[in-house]
Amino acid sequence: MLRVDDEIFEANISALAKLIKRVEEKIDKLIVSSNTVMDERLLxxxxxxxxxKVTPRTLQRYRNMGLLPFKTICRxxxxxxxxxxxxxxxYFGGKDNLTDKDKWGRKNKRRDDDEESVLV
Structure with a gap:
């Protein structure tokens, strides 16, 4: 059986505790940094x-179409x-450019207007 001197054991435990504390401090800094890389915020x-105000599927469509650049980190x-x-x-920069949501809203608004005129 291997015997370890008490002083050596205590020194190793102390060094391990210091290492764990440093790692915790680095993790805390990463959490506080609010997802930034090279002074740029990541969403x-x-x-x-x-x-x-879109669904995850809409974001996936933007990614697949190459409209929105992204990076994958840890899946x-x-x-x-x-x-x-x-x-x-x-793509959302002005009133001249209608989004799919705007077009859909206009289309449904027309249908609602038609239904109201029939009911009156």
């Missing part, structure tokens, strides 16, 4: 869905804030 799917998709701003300016 995940949930953040972007809430911001754009999660992240979007750079600058890419999201460019995407918004290009």
């Amino acid at each position: 995940d799917n949930q953040d972007l869905c809430l911001f754009l 999660r998709n992240y979007y750079r804030e600058s890419d999201v701003k460019e995407f918004i300016e290009k």
